[in-house]
Amino acid sequence: MTTPVHPNTRIGHVHLKVSDLDRAIGFYSGVLGFELMQRYGTQAAFLSAGGYHHHIGLNTWESLGSGPAPRHHPGLxxxxxxxxxxxxxxxxxxxxxxxxxxxxxxxxxxxxxxxxxxxxxxxxxxxxxxxxxxxxxxxxxxxxxxxxxxxxxxxxxxxxxxxx
Known part of the structure; x- marks a missing residue:
C-alpha cells in the first residue's frame, strides 16, 4: 500500500492552452472576475483571486488560432x-x-x-x-x-x- 499524499496538499493553479488569449482573458477576467496579474507578451497571461500570483495561466504557445480539443477524447x-x-x-x-x-x-x-x-x-x-x-x-x-x-x-x- 502506498502512503497517502500530505493532507494539506492542494491544487495550486491550472494552466490552459487557449486559441485566443484576449478572448480567454475576457472570459476568466471579464465574466468570472479573476484579476489579471501579468501578461507575458501576447502569448500568455496569469490571473488570480485575492492577489495571489496566479490561479489561472492561459497561453497560446501551442494552440494559437486552433479549434477546441475533441470532445470524446482524453483530456481535461x-x-x-x-x-x-x-x-x-x-x-x-x-x-x-x-x-x-x-x-x-x-x-x-x-x-x-x-x-x-x-x-x-x-x-x-x-x-x-x-x-x-x-x-x-x-x-x-x-x-x-x-x-x-x-x-x-x-x-x-x-x-x-x-x-x-
Missing amino acids: YHTAFLYPDRASLGDALRRVLEAGLDLEGAADHGVSEAIYLSDPDGNGVELYRDRAPEDWPRDADAQLSMSNSPLDLQKLLSEAPPRS
Whole structure:
C-alpha cells in the first residue's frame, strides 16, 4: 500500500492552452472576475483571486488560432473553482447569466452545489461551493453518499449579494 499524499496538499493553479488569449482573458477576467496579474507578451497571461500570483495561466504557445480539443477524447474534463460561500456562488451565476453564456448543467451533490459551463475554447468549467463536512450526507455505514440532484438556480441567484 502506498502512503497517502500530505493532507494539506492542494491544487495550486491550472494552466490552459487557449486559441485566443484576449478572448480567454475576457472570459476568466471579464465574466468570472479573476484579476489579471501579468501578461507575458501576447502569448500568455496569469490571473488570480485575492492577489495571489496566479490561479489561472492561459497561453497560446501551442494552440494559437486552433479549434477546441475533441470532445470524446482524453483530456481535461473541467476546471473547478471553489467559492467560499453560497452568496459568492450566486454572484458567479449572475455574472455568467449577465454575460449571456449558456449553462451546461447545475447540480446539488449533497457535499457541494455546482454550476457547469464551458469557456470560449470548450474547456469545461465548474463553479461550486462546498457544504461544511459535518453537513455532508452519509449512508447507514457513515460512508459519504454524494448525489446529483437539481439545483434551484433562482434561489441561488436570490442569495447573491446586491451590486454596489
